[in-house]
Amino acid sequence: MEYIHFSLNMYQKVANVLIRKGRMPVGLIVNFTALKPRQVRECLFVLIQHNLVVYAESQEKSRIVTYYEINRTELLHRVLIPKVLHSSQEWFERDGALIAESLLTHGKLTITDCVADVLTTSGVAPGKTTTQRTQLLNKAFTRMVKEKCLIAVRPSDSLTAADKDMAEEKRETDKMTLPPTAAELASIRKVLGAQKQAEQNSTIVGLKRRLDTMDDSYGEKRPRLLTDGDLVIIEEVETDVYFKVNFERFIIRWRNVQIANLYEARLNPTAKTIMQTIMNLAEERMINCKEEHSSPVSIMLLLNSLPKDTNLIDTLEFDPSDLGPNNTKPKIHECLDKYIQILEEDLMKILKKDGGRSGQYVINLKSASQILKKNLIQGIVSARFGAPYVRIMNMLADKGKLEEKQISRFSMMPVKDVREKLTTLCTFGVLNLQEVPKTKERTPSRTYYLWEVILPRAADTLTDRLYHTMGNLRQRRFVERAKRAVLLNKCERTDVKADDSLLNAAEKKELETLNSVLEMLEMQELRIAEMVITLRDF
Amino acid sequence: MATNLTPLEELFYQECLKAGNNGLTYTDFSGIHPDSPVMDTAIAMNSLLGRGFIEVFQVRGEQVYKALKKEEIGKAGALQGEEQVVYNTIRASGNEGIWTKHLKSKTNLHEAVIKRCLRALEQKALVKAIKSVKHPTRKLYMLMELTPSVEVTGGPWFTDQELDVDFVEQLTNQCYKYILMKSFPRDASCIFTSTHSAYPSAAMVRKYIMDKRISQVDLSVDDITMLLDVLVYDGKVERFIALVDEDWDDEDMDTDSDWVYKAVRDKKAESAWQDCPCGVCPVADFCTEGGPVNPAGCNYYNKWLDF
Ligand code: SF4
Numbered sequence: 088m089e090y091i092h093f094s095l096n097m098y099q100k101v102a103n104v105l106i107r108k109g110r111m112p113v114g115l116i117v118n119f120t121a122l123k124p125r126q127v128r129e130c131l132f133v134l135i136q137h138n139l140v141v142y143a144e145s146q147e148k149s150r151i152v153t154y155y156e157i158n159r160t161e162l163l164h165r166v167l168i169p170k171v172l173h174s175s176q177e178w179f180e181r182d183g184a185l186i187a188e189s190l191l192t193h194g195k196l197t198i199t200d201c202v203a204d205v206l207t208t209s210g211v212a213p214g215k216t217t218t219q220r221t222q223l224l225n226k227a228f229t230r231m232v233k234e235k236c237l238i239a240v241r242p243s244d245s246l247t248a249a250d251k252d253m254a255e256e257k258r259e260t261d262k263m264t265l266p267p268t269a270a271e272l273a274s275i276r277k278v279l280g281a282q283k284q285a286e287q288n289s290t291i292v293g294l295k296r297r298l299d300t301m302d303d304s305y306g307e308k309r310p311r312l313l314t315d316g317d318l319v320i321i322e323e324v325e326t327d328v329y330f331k332v333n334f335e336r337f338i339i340r341w342r343n344v345q346i347a348n349l350y351e352a353r354l355n356p357t358a359k360t361i362m363q364t365i366m367n368l369a370e371e372r373m374i375n376c377k378e379e380h381s382s383p384v385s386i387m388l389l390l391n392s393l394p395k396d397t398n399l400i401d402t403l404e405f406d407p408s409d410l411g412p413n414n415t416k417p418k419i420h421e422c423l424d425k426y427i428q429i430l431e432e433d434l435m436k437i438l439k440k441d442g443g444r445s446g447q448y449v450i451n452l453k454s455a456s457q458i459l460k461k462n463l464i465q466g467i468v469s470a471r472f473g474a475p476y477v478r479i480m481n482m483l484a485d486k487g488k489l490e491e492k493q494i495s496r497f498s499m500m501p502v503k504d505v506r507e508k509l510t511t512l513c514t515f516g517v518l519n520l521q522e523v524p525k526t527k528e529r530t531p532s533r534t535y536y537l538w539e540v541i542l543p544r545a546a547d548t549l550t551d552r553l554y555h556t557m558g559n560l561r562q563r564r565f566v567e568r569a570k571r572a573v574l575l576n577k578c579e580r581t582d583v584k585a586d587d588s589l590l591n592a593a594e595k596k597e598l599e600t601l602n603s604v605l606e607m608l609e610m611q612e613l614r615i616a617e618m619v620i621t622l623r624d625f
Numbered sequence: 626m627a628t629n630l631t632p633l634e635e636l637f638y639q640e641c642l643k644a645g646n647n648g649l650t651y652t653d654f655s656g657i658h659p660d661s662p663v664m665d666t667a668i669a670m671n672s673l674l675g676r677g678f679i680e681v682f683q684v685r686g687e688q689v690y691k692a693l694k695k696e697e698i699g700k701a702g703a704l705q706g707e708e709q710v711v712y713n714t715i716r717a718s719g720n721e722g723i724w725t726k727h728l729k730s731k732t733n734l735h736e737a738v739i740k741r742c743l744r745a746l747e748q749k750a751l752v753k754a755i756k757s758v759k760h761p762t763r764k765l766y767m768l769m770e771l772t773p774s775v776e777v778t779g780g781p782w783f784t785d786q787e788l789d790v791d792f793v794e795q796l797t798n799q800c801y802k803y804i805l806m807k808s809f810p811r812d813a814s815c816i817f818t819s820t821h822s823a824y825p826s827a828a829m830v831r832k833y834i835m836d837k838r839i840s841q842v843d844l845s846v847d848d849i850t851m852l853l854d855v856l857v858y859d860g861k862v863e864r865f866i867a868l869v870d871e872d873w874d875d876e877d878m879d880t881d882s883d884w885v886y887k888a889v890r891d892k893k894a895e896s897a898w899q900d901c902p903c904g905v906c907p908v909a910d911f912c913t914e915g916g917p918v919n920p921a922g923c924n925y926y927n928k929w930l931d932f
Pocket residue numbers: 559902903904906907908909910912913918919920921923924925926
């Protein structure tokens with residue numbers, strides 16, 4: 088996976104060894120890769136810069152040994168880069184996409200470096216001065232930091248997470264006189280976990296507040312957060328902090344979009360807009376994708392935050408009893424109440440009242456994610472095998488363990504068809520078979536064969552299969568390129584770059600084919616990657 | 626009673642009839658009619674048994690006598706010995722029927738004897754052989770005049786012990802269409818408010834199906850519920866308990882269940898994975914880099930990427 092982004096063989100070798108053999112110190116890497124120590128160091132340096140390698144130091148006898156390890160999550164997230172760029176463009180416009188691109192090519196950067204880099208690569212738009220441009224970019228950068236799409240990297244982020252946890256735990260246990268009991272250890276872990284949570288939840292690292300004394304020479308409105316008389320307090324990014332793209336936040340947002348999309352097909356576009364707005368309001372407090380509930384959102388806030396063109400009134404069909412004698416349609420806020428009621432009563436049960444407080448709603452993120460996963464798996468099964476297979480799966484998910492005969496009865500399919508479908512699904516990895524012998528001898532004829540669906544397990548198997556496909560697509564991509572290596576080399580020549588008439592017609596055509604083939608493979612890989620995040624990260 | 630019973634026989638028979646399904650013991654009888662001589666009663670009982678007016682069971686160590694219905698009387702009475710035993714056992718199985726193996730173990734008769742009896746009974750048109758959907762290989766026997774139970778025939782969904790898949794499918798589609806029509810307002814971008822209460826119940830779906838004459842067979846609400854359950858599993862409809870709105874009590878609908886059904890708009894079965902060959906590849910399990918089946922030389926890819 089790594090070699091596409093770091094085409095140099097050296098990096099590939101180092102990363103490969105680390106991925107396949109686990110953590111190890113420089114010496115071992117040198118042994119395995121047959122590279123020079125200097126080269127290995129260089130590689131590690133670059134990989135650390137790109138957040139792909141983390142390290143841990145440990146005291147061994149008199150010396151300190153440094154172990155290096157691949158940061159798997161970060162590495163796996165790299166497949167999503169095209170989608171990240173696309174979303175940055177969508178959420179933060181062109182500047183956002185440029186910033187994201189620059190950060191992704193450099194791993195991590197400070198705001199000044201990043202803006203400078205964007206300026207040199209993209210140039211200044213016509214009709215604007217460099218200062219204006221810098222200001223705009225700074226603004227976009229700040230916004231991305233505020234919305235947590237960029238995140239500050241501290242030196243400690245390059246240490247392995249597990250080691251950090253262990254060190255902290257040790258510090259706590261060292262304070263005790265006796266070795267800790269299991270219960271004490273558990274409570275220490277809990278406290279530390281809570282601390283970590285709180286840390287993530289507190290103010291954004293790398294953002295500081297400052298009194299604004301500059302006059303508004305460009306006539307642009309800065310986001311005014313706190314006004315105190317004439318003094319304006321603005322938030323700005325600290326210049327000496329490094330930032331990287333926060334994949335987690337992007338994933339959270341993608342998930343939220345998907346959740347909202349659920350409602351478009353079930354209800355209508357307006358319902359989707361409402362859900363999306365609720366998600367947007369709750370998003371700031373979301374930390375990762377594994378949370379149970381979102382933070383509460385009030386109806387009043389929701390009403391004010393809905394996009395102006397949301398059509399609340401005309402998209403509801405009222406029962407005559409609702410309308411009253413004059414046949415007048417209700418007001419906007421009443422309609423919103425009605426919509427909320429519909430959403431709340433929807434059988435997916437994603438939106439619900441926040442316990443006790445009126446006018447506050449939370450989103451059950453966990454069950455929403457479950458639904459997304461289930462839908463995805465159903466989609467796969469139905470596209471691959473057909474609707475009757477989905478019927479069996481859903482039934483088992485609903486009823487628990489069942490025997491072949493029962494399945495046949497409830498699904499209204501002949502036993503022999505059911506049997507065949509069950510085996511297919513089982514080999515595919517979405518069903519499980521449980522044998523319950525009636526007698527001690529475990530004779531097959533006196534055994535119940537019970538089938539069931541275990542959603543997390545099904546998700547895991549499918550993720551594996553999807554990884555396999557992703558790998559295949561990628562390999563094929565290299566093969567396609569390698570087949571045309573001569574042509575590609577020619578294209579890289581500076582004279583050819585400058586003047587494409589040096590390529591003959593056949594070569595041009597070949598290049599076109601290659602490009603469309605690559606595009607197809609890349610597109611497909613990205614789409615599979617999207618499925619993987621649903622199954623793995625949501 | 627047209628048959629020539631002695632007064633005592635008649636008396637005993639009548640008492641048995643009164644006792645109905647619970648049956649009558651001799652002690653019960655002598656309690657009611659203490660003046661009947663023991664010997665005579667015994668003779669009467671024997672003759673009744675012999676002529677098939679009553680039958681005898683063992684209940685908790687006591688002999689219990691039950692009267693047979695009039696129309697059943699002559700038939701068993703005309704039978705002799707083993708045939709009668711077999712006939713009675715088959716009759717006891719009611720409309721479920723009884724399998725020959727079970728018949729054997731219940732009557733303690735030899736297989737050959739049972740076979741002979743069954744043939745005789747079939748010739749007299751007293752019993753018939755049927756097949757069960759549950760055990761298609763077994764031969765079940767039941768009385769000629771009975772219709773096999775739903776358990777045995779599988780209900781309206783079975784034709785000749787086979788599930789009529791097409792019929793089921795057609796009906797399910799019709800049900801879905803009807804529910805879909807009722808679930809969303811005519812204007813496709815609109816939705817009903819949550820006070821909307823016209824989502825159909827199984828009874829309403831049944832009424833629609835019967836009114837439209839979509840099915841020739843008479844279907845019960847339970848039959849329809851089975852179909853609707855299938856739709857639920859297909860993810861096409863959802864089931865929930867209706868809000869009971871007091872003013873809207875519709876008289877002419879027999880709502881014995883409060884479940885109502887709402888359709889989910891049909892979503893296309895699509896999955897990005899299946900758009901590329903690996904998603905539908907039959908040999909994916911053997912496909913490895915450098916293996917005999919591998920992505921570099923994969924023919925499915927060649928076809929897919931061929932412009
Ligand atoms: S690369 Fe070809 S052989 Fe391998 S899984 Fe994909 S389609 Fe099948």
